[in-house]
Amino acid sequence: MKIELRRRVNGRFTLVRAVILSCLVSSLIAAEASAQFGVPFAKYRTFETPHFVVTFEIGLEDYAQRAATRAEAAHELLMRAYGSTPGGKVRLVIVDQGDVFNGAATPSPTNRIVAFAHTPIEGELFYTDDPIELLVTHELAHIFHLDEARRGWSVLRHVFGRSELTFPHLFDGSSLIEGLATFYESRLTEGGRVRGVRFPETLRAAVLETNGPKLDEAESDPGAWPIDRHYVFGSLFLDHVADRYGSETPPAWMARRAGSFTSILSRGAAVGELFGGKSLSEEWKDWIASERADALRLRDRLRAESPGLAETVRMCDVAHFTAFPRVSPDGSRIAFLATDEGRRPLGLYVADLPACDARRIARVNSQHAFSWSPDGRFVVFAQLDLVDNAREFGDLYRIEIVSGATRRMTRSARLTSPDVHPDGQRIVAVQYDGDRSRLVTVDVDSGRIAPLTAFSSTIAWGPARWSPDGTRLAAVRFTRGSSLDLVLLSADGQLLQSLTDDRALEGVPEWDASAPAGTRRLFFSSDRTGVRELYCLELDGDANPRLFLVARVATGVHEVAVIPTKRDSGHTGASADVSRRTSIAAIVTHADGRHLERFETDRENWIAATASDSEYAQRRISAEVLPVQEELTTKSYAPARDLLPTGWSPVFETVEELGPFAGAATSGVDVIGRHAWQANAAYGPGGRTIGSASYAYRRFPHAALFGQIASTWRLEQRIDSDVGELLLLERKQSAAVGVAFPWETWRRRTVFSANIEIEDRFRELSGDIPAVSAADPVRQDPTLVGGGVGVSFGNAQAGLRSISVQDGVRMSASIDYLQASADDRWRSGWELAGSVYRSFPSWTDSGRPVLAVTARIAEQRGPAASRLTAGGVGTTSILDGSNSDFEVRGYPAGFVAASALWGARSELRLPIARVSRGLGALPLYLRGLSGSWFIDSAAAASRADRLGSPQLLSTGAELSSDVTLFSFVPLRVRTGVGVPLKSLGPVTRGDARLYVTAGTSF
């Protein structure tokens, strides 16, 4: 019990929500952190609009108002565009989840949207006039789409209510689900990702550098690139369909799918004549072919036009999530963020130039711009961490390059994107407060924070960089409703000059320290022409800005760093050349990831920048969003109406010898996730019932309360005699209440828990009547009352392409004691377990080899104790109903039973292949294959029944296939063979046993 109980309480809800949640952005690198949506312990208030019940965290009232206005506008537009409108009011929850931008939507148990209050203007930039408009439009499109049910599905909805599996569009696949929402976020607003350059450039890289993407390569796969490819390819395809066959075609296709059960079997179902008689696969192929032709034409045009295409060379041989290169002030080294080709969590890497043999210095939680110290001895970086088990706040850290020693500089200060002043005493950084951000300086010694700009609801600030002389700052500034620009500030934060003035997205600016005296030079990337290119802005002092197009790459240049050229002192000719030629390190998009590349530019070849594309031109839109209600009246948050059940699903269970039980299961959770409950009951032969109910209450950041009741039947014994068959049946009823104290950071999770429980067993005889009447009356045992405590800890980590958790430990300990209310019966159990994972350098980008070792000891004592079992493939088995406490592959399930057991196991896990392919439009996808060689052992630490003190020892090998069913059920299927190394009872040494099971072994 103990921790397991809480897991079970949680388990149901997390499973259900995982199936249906659809987010604004795939969680990308954050995938390893707990993907929590909502802060159940915050304080909320509520107001209603015509189509929404808005619940907002206190302090976010203005943001909630704006979100509600945008949501009502989006509702109006979607009603006209989509053709099916969800009934009832949509729940919209506005929460400060910390310094991240995301949102989620789910149609079950009611139509709900969670929106994070944040304005994203560093790292991943969103092309939009107002991020909350993009977010609510995207999430509301999910609600319109996922809520839809027609014909047979509508009948199911009437019967089962909003139970998870009455939503036909759940089977559309990730690329249609995210594609449709991203398509509408772009069609129904002035921004959106179909319009910005990142999605088109990602597709361009794929069609220019590979034969794909094929239809199945549009499905979500965290091991593939791009990680958000279901958003990218899905939305661009629907945009193409809408352009070619009319904007009513995507919703018409969806309406047909919503009324067809064949949607379950194929993502291409119900296309009919909508694509001019072509199937989904044919239309996809034609689209990719025309995209490839367009991309080749564009590349030829860019090559022919000045300044041509840059000749780039790969640096450091790193790809995947490479970001934010920065060269040390003396030009001798380069630092950047990368993921070891996806095989490890994000980390900071440093390499000498020009050799570029990258060394991993530290793990880093999240991607932000960072900075070298002026002396090049350390790097100051920012990363997010969980502050109260739910919110992710950014803080500054400093790491010594030589030793790797890391020191945290701030705590819960909500700071990111630091840049160290040339004097080494001050750091400029972005500071967040909900959806607002400002620039601040942080004193290196004291950590004191002083504002440079103000918090404002109209202007948000992004990364800033000190000029080489330390007197100026170049900064990214977002003006809601109008533009994202670079501006020049004085060292005390006064605005001196707007450097760009349009809706294009400018990247983090990089000063050129080698610019001639009197001239300031800033390099940055911008998508102002529809391709992300490198620009340079030259200033005479603070005045006379001149913008040049410096270099182009057909697939887009992202963050850039200037590599200083070594000055040859006393040689004037060389020095003039130096100020003309510049070496640039840049992140470039490719089909297999973002690479670090370098190229040379010559000042003579720069061309004066032309005006921005009309798409990106400045729009003088009023930033004012009219409030949805003039005088907002809010009420205190009341969870009751969202806790009522909205649907049910059938439950079937067979109890050995008793026969089938049938019943129903239902559940509820309020919109902020504070109250969650589930209940199920089933009725079986002889009027017997089984069932359970549980409830969890998450009102506090560091404590969750839970309670559970359950009643089950089982066959305890079967006795065959002359008078017939006699069955001894046992009904167990139990109740438990407890509390769990979780303490989570990005990398560690610790949970203490305690519970009190009551357990009652009732025995009865069944079977042939003569046998029952001849039997002695059954002895009944008194009720047991007691409790237990437990603790668990884990810090294992994984990269997006890891085959297993790696480089960390998991430990747990628990103990419980129950005493009979009437006599001196009792039982007590304790358990200790620990696992260690260690990974090694790999020859393939399909993961790192991992050595995993685990050991566990447990004991059940007392007259009322039950036995522990060992042998078989453990409790994760799906294809075999067996159940064993100690897994020892190669022996039959539950082969040994004893009151005390210990086990030790080791596995060498090896990556085999990253397949990342599916079967066309069919809902089956293979992510990758890995293998393992194992040794399992378990032994009874006390005398076991019949077998003395038996020892089990086996070895064997497994092939793990990571598959995804219906694009929302990830599953590891393990096929293995176990060979016993010790003969015991009926098992002979060397007698191999084959098995198929699911899940991971440990």
Ligand SMILES: [Zn+2]
């Ligand atoms: Zn989404």
